[in-house]
Amino acid sequence: MRFFRQVWVVTVKDLRAELRTKEAINSSLAFALVILLMFSFAFDPLADTTREMSGGLLWIVFAFAGTLVLNRSFARELPNDCLDGLIAAPVSGAAIFLGKAVANFLLVLAVQLISLPVFGVFYSVPWTDQFPELLLVLVLGTWGLTVVGTVSSALTVNIRLRELMLPMLTYPIMFPALLGAMELTATLVTGNPIGPDKSGFLKMMIGFDVIYTAVSLVLVETILVG
Amino acid sequence: MDAVAVDGVWKFYGDYPALRDIRLEAAAGTCLALIGRNGAGKTTLLRIVAGFSRPGRGQVRIFGGQPRDTETRRKLGFIGHGISVYDELSALENLTLYGKLYGLPDPRRAAREWLERTGLARVADGLVREFSRGMRQRLAVARAFLHEPQVLLLDEPFTALDDKAIAVLQRLLREALASGKTVVMSTHQLREALELATHVALLTRGQVAFHGPSTPEMVADPGYVYARYGEG
Numbered sequence: 121m122r123f124f125r126q127v128w129v130v131t132v133k134d135l136r137a138e139l140r141t142k143e144a145i146n147s148s149l150a151f152a153l154v155i156l157l158m159f160s161f162a163f164d165p166l167a168d169t170t171r172e173m174s175g176g177l178l179w180i181v182f183a184f185a186g187t188l189v190l191n192r193s194f195a196r197e198l199p200n201d202c203l204d205g206l207i208a209a210p211v212s213g214a215a216i217f218l219g220k221a222v223a224n225f226l227l228v229l230a231v232q233l234i235s236l237p238v239f240g241v242f243y244s245v246p247w248t249d250q251f252p253e254l255l256l257v258l259v260l261g262t263w264g265l266t267v268v269g270t271v272s273s274a275l276t277v278n279i280r281l282r283e284l285m286l287p288m289l290t291y292p293i294m295f296p297a298l299l300g301a302m303e304l305t306a307t308l309v310t311g312n313p314i315g316p317d318k319s320g321f322l323k324m325m326i327g328f329d330v331i332y333t334a335v336s337l338v339l340v341e342t343i344l345v346g
Numbered sequence: 347m348d349a350v351a352v353d354g355v356w357k358f359y360g361d362y363p364a365l366r367d368i369r370l371e372a373a374a375g376t377c378l379a380l381i382g383r384n385g386a387g388k389t390t391l392l393r394i395v396a397g398f399s400r401p402g403r404g405q406v407r408i409f410g411g412q413p414r415d416t417e418t419r420r421k422l423g424f425i426g427h428g429i430s431v432y433d434e435l436s437a438l439e440n441l442t443l444y445g446k447l448y449g450l451p452d453p454r455r456a457a458r459e460w461l462e463r464t465g466l467a468r469v470a471d472g473l474v475r476e477f478s479r480g481m482r483q484r485l486a487v488a489r490a491f492l493h494e495p496q497v498l499l500l501d502e503p504f505t506a507l508d509d510k511a512i513a514v515l516q517r518l519l520r521e522a523l524a525s526g527k528t529v530v531m532s533t534h535q536l537r538e539a540l541e542l543a544t545h546v547a548l549l550t551r552g553q554v555a556f557h558g559p560s561t562p563e564m565v566a567d568p569g570y571v572y573a574r575y576g577e578g
Binding site for chain 2: 122125126129133136137140141199200201202204205206207208209210211212345
């Protein structure tokens with residue numbers, strides 16, 4: 121119980137700090153909307169092939185926009201050596217990590233939920249037809265992205281090229297989850313449910329999230345303290 | 347049992363030994379001043395004692411426990427080069443945050459009490475980014491003392507402090523020592539430090555060149571330790 125209280129304290133602190141500055145969420149949201157708009161000019165939104173690849177396009181946008189949020193996660197602790205304050209407190213690295221991951225998850229999910237209606241308009245897809253299933257895929261994909269991204273943010277926090285290193289570390293690891301998210305989203309945004317042929321992708325995403333959450337929770341103390 | 351015991355600690359950066367076989371101890375209720383030239387290893391040693399970094403060899407004990415143990419961390423208060431408070435949060439929010447992380451029964455009340463004690467009560471709701479340097483340093487002091495730690499680790503605590511902040515810190519340190527707490531501080535401000543220190547350790551190139559009780563000669567002439575035991 122104490123662990124989850126500490127997780128919540130870190131989550132609230134990160135959300136409060138972000139909502140005061142809006143550094144990450146503004147840039148992430150602006151990036152997502154601009155890229156969605158540009159893609160809609162690049163591809164014919166009424167063509168069937170565009171609809172088939174729309175899930176992939178959407179997750180490319182989400183992955184890049186998400187990185188802008190994730191880059192700030194541990195970088196926020198650098199001014200005034202705030203990370204020292206967190207590490208000195210009687211809080212496990214796992215609680216710090218999970219608190220940050222939850223805050224990142226909520227911020228990235230907020231960007232996605234704002235971007236979705238815009239995507240629906242630009243690409244003329246019936247994205248609301250399978251909304252509960254689409255929401256499940258968004259949640260699973262976003263959790264995978266934030267877990268891998270948050271732990272990569274901790275790994276790269278002290279290096280000068282962290283903005284470059286974070287995506288280089290995150291995307292290759294994210295490949296299985298992104299693949300599943302793209303396949304399922306392409307099906308769902310065109311109004312079709314997840315059939316038995318695609319349910320394997322859902323299981324893969326669940327497995328990815330469970331494995332990477334567990335591995336991150338075990339490794340983060342070593343990453344933070346060395 | 348010593349409050350702080352450093353036993354044969356080495357720290358390597360690559361092949362370079364930043365600390366070499368450091369052996370020090372501080373009993374409860376004493377104040378150990380770590381002095382030495384820039385690069386002598388004072389900050390590295392304090393960060394290892396605080397549990398921010400692991401030694402290459404040797405071990406550190408705080409009241410018999412490892413620095414990274416949760417219970418040990420409750421006993422430690424640390425002021426480093428940074429103030430470890432968030433610019434985007436108010437002074438009250440910062441201290442309440444740390445109060446919650448340290449599991450204090452009433453974090454908000456403790457936060458208000460320490461803002462009062464450090465003279466920051468009237469700016470409790472002000473964002474830290476709007477604070478002057480002296481106010482930020484006093485907030486850092488409040489953060490370190492908030493959970494009533496048994497051992498205070500201070501890395502050059504008097505640097506960049508204004509007169510008021512120095513007075514506040516010295517008063518709080520005297521009160522802490524009087525109540526049996528232990529203070530380990532690295533410093534270049536020998537005069538301020540030696541007014542409080544019961545023991546002195548001189549580090550030279552990652553080694554302990556001198557470790558012993560503070561003497562009247564040291565207090566009278568802050569350069570005495572360097573001249574007698576250091577490299578001049």
